[in-house]
Amino acid sequence: MELITHPRSVGLRDKWRMCRRVGLIFLLAAVALTIFQRSRSNTYFHKSQQTQQQFGLHGSSQRRSLRFVPELLWNWGRVNSVAATEESSVSGRDVRRTWDITINNCSANYNLSKFQWFMELENNFKQFLLYRHCRHFPMIINQPEKCKGEIYLLIVVKSIITQHDRREVIRKTWGREQEIDGKKIKTVFLLGTSSNEAEKANHQKLLEYENYIYGDILQWDFMDSFFNLTLKEIHFLKWFSMYCTKVHYIFKGDDDVFVGVRNVLEFLGSMNIKNLFAGDVILKAKPIRKKENKYYIPVALYDKTLYPAYAGGGGFLMDGPLARKLYGACETLDLFPIDDVFLGMCLQVLQVAPIKHNAFKTFGLVHDKKSKLNREPCFFKDMMVVHKLLPQDLLQMWEMVNSHRICSQNCIHLDLH
Ligand SMILES: *[C@@H]1O[C@H](CO)[C@@H](O)[C@H](O)[C@H]1NC(C)=O
Ligand SMILES: *[C@@H]1O[C@H](CO)[C@@H](O)[C@H](O)[C@H]1NC(C)=O
Ligand SMILES: *[C@@H]1O[C@H](CO)[C@@H](O)[C@H](O)[C@H]1NC(C)=O
Numbered sequence: 001m002e003l004i005t006h007p008r009s010v011g012l013r014d015k016w017r018m019c020r021r022v023g024l025i026f027l028l029a030a031v032a033l034t035i036f037q038r039s040r041s042n043t044y045f046h047k048s049q050q051t052q053q054q055f056g057l058h059g060s061s062q063r064r065s066l067r068f069v070p071e072l073l074w075n076w077g078r079v080n081s082v083a084a085t086e087e088s089s090v091s092g093r094d095v096r097r098t099w100d101i102t103i104n105n106c107s108a109n110y111n112l113s114k115f116q117w118f119m120e121l122e123n124n125f126k127q128f129l130l131y132r133h134c135r136h137f138p139m140i141i142n143q144p145e146k147c148k149g150e151i152y153l154l155i156v157v158k159s160i161i162t163q164h165d166r167r168e169v170i171r172k173t174w175g176r177e178q179e180i181d182g183k184k185i186k187t188v189f190l191l192g193t194s195s196n197e198a199e200k201a202n203h204q205k206l207l208e209y210e211n212y213i214y215g216d217i218l219q220w221d222f223m224d225s226f227f228n229l230t231l232k233e234i235h236f237l238k239w240f241s242m243y244c245t246k247v248h249y250i251f252k253g254d255d256d257v258f259v260g261v262r263n264v265l266e267f268l269g270s271m272n273i274k275n276l277f278a279g280d281v282i283l284k285a286k287p288i289r290k291k292e293n294k295y296y297i298p299v300a301l302y303d304k305t306l307y308p309a310y311a312g313g314g315g316f317l318m319d320g321p322l323a324r325k326l327y328g329a330c331e332t333l334d335l336f337p338i339d340d341v342f343l344g345m346c347l348q349v350l351q352v353a354p355i356k357h358n359a360f361k362t363f364g365l366v367h368d369k370k371s372k373l374n375r376e377p378c379f380f381k382d383m384m385v386v387h388k389l390l391p392q393d394l395l396q397m398w399e400m401v402n403s404h405r406i407c408s409q410n411c412i413h414l415d416l417h
Contacts, residue, residue: 097242099139104221106134117300122291125298125337128227132335135234141211141219143188147244152183153265154244154320156252158232158313159189160224161203164210166255169391171214173398174259183265188216189255190232192224226294229313229339237327240320249276250323253315258386258397263359264317267384275325277347279316280385281356283309285341295338302336310344311354314362315385325350359384377401 108130112118118129147154155175159167167175167189175187191207194200211217220235222228240250249268253259271278285307287297318326329349336342347354361383375393377400380386389397 097144099142099239099242101136101138104134104137106131106136109133121298121300124227125301128335128337129301134222135231135335137220137222137231137235139219139239140193140221141191141208141217142239143215143218144243146186146188146216147247149246150184151186151244151247152249153185153268154240154247154250155185155187155259156236156250157187157189157255158229158253159191159255161191161194161207162199163255164206165391167210169395170255171216173394174261177216180262180265185261188218190236191217191219192222192228192232193219195223195225227337230335230337230342233339233343234327234330234335237323237330241324241327244320247320250318250320251315252313252318253385254313254387256388256390256394257315257362258380258383258389258394259315260359260380260383260385260401263382263384267357267359268317274319275322275350275352276317276319276355277311277322277352278318278355278357278360279311280314280360280362281309281311281354282307283356285310297338307341308344308348309354310340310347312360312362312387313340313343314387315360316354317384322350322352357384361386 109132110130112126112129118126121129157167157170157175171187177186179185194203207217207219218236218239220232222231222235224232236252240247251259251264267278268276286305287302287307288295289299290296326343326346330342330346332349333342333345336345344354359382362385375397377397380397380401
């Protein structure tokens with residue numbers, strides 16, 4: 001009766017009690033959560049300290065390495081899993097081959113200085129020719145386990161030691177290791193060493209730390225320079241032939257491109273041919289003889305009037321068996337300073353014609369760099385590879401292209417083909 005006659009006063013008292021109770025529960029929950037998080041972040045901190053000690057990260061590089069710590073939080077599970085696979089590979093029965101070159105004892109061929117034509121060359125070509133016969137370098141960082149199991153697509157990115165931010169964005173966007181419709185995708189970055197001693201000292205440890213976290217760095221002991229990209233090409237092909245027997249396809253490209261991974265998978269699914277090599281194929285290109293040009297090639301180095309068909313190095317696709325054959329074919333040729341042309345020469349040895357596809361835009365969508373079209377997500381949506389984007393633009397474009405809001409019926413599809 002009372003309850004019914006004085007509903008207000010009783011209700012108020014009960015509500016107050018209830019509020020207190022709920023408040024207390026919240027407070028307890030908050031305290032518990034804080035303690036839990038503290039203990040977790042302590043583990044992280046401990047872990048990152050350990051790794052820093054392990055890699056001798058101290059002094060000036062310690063400050064920089066702080067940038068990694070938030071990453072480490074995200075990747076804590078992965079760090080553990082990397083450590084676990086390392087252990088299992090040690091104890092596993094699966095004995096992997098090791099890279100056969102352990103020392104670099106190749107010296108310059110000064111015999112060339114006897115020749116007048118050599119002495120007349122620009123310095124960078126002299127440098128290239130002096131070391132042209134040096135084709136076998138040791139590995140500094142290897143991933144012998146990368147191709148374990150069956151892999152549909154191996155993404156291979158040419159990178160240099162200082163471009164950490166580009167690698168980071170690629171890992172978050174098109175280079176993400178994942179499985180799409182049952183097709184496994186793995187990623188590696190190809191690096192040489194820095195030519196600059198200070199850079200070498202500061203960045204090498206960081207690179208090793210980065211590799212400890214992600215396990216996706218391949219590094220060889222040759223200087224990363226424009227003319228040494230060909231060395232990178234042949235070392236990758238050799239590495240692939242040694243370690244990756246069950247990879248169906250390879251995407252190989254630069255670290256400043258946009259890649260539409262789903263379009264790539266769709267394209268590969270539709271191709272049922274042997275010796276697939278597809279990209280932004282350039283036919284009948286003439287060697288550039290203007291000295292100011294980045295791609296200048298003196299007649300002394302290449303005297304033919306045309307290059308063989310080749311795909312722009314910004315991004316192309318090939319199948320795994322072809323990559324192994326290419327390794328053999330490239331071994332029969334002298335090194336050529338432009339890596340994508342060199343690969344065209346190797347293809348010519350095999351008499352394989354590269355396929356041109358319009359979804360590879362290794363020179364940008366439209367040649368006019370200022371054009372708004374180069375910033376238009378609707379275009380990117382249909383593309384496999386587009387050159388050339390800064391890390392921030394890449395991330396932004398990736399998010400726009402992958403959001404479902406854009407490119408509905410209202411969106412104008414301009415036909416670039
Ligand atoms: C370089 O080392 C290899 C062994 O790794 C050896 O066979 C070769 O003779 C050496 N070359 C020179 C020039 O010392
Ligand atoms: C340089 O010339 C000497 C003698 O002619 C020869 O033995 C040597 O192999 C040459 N070096 C290279 C790297 O070709
Ligand atoms: C390529 O790398 C080797 C080994 O580091 C170096 O000796 C050579 O000078 C480099 N070549 C060019 C053209 O940069």
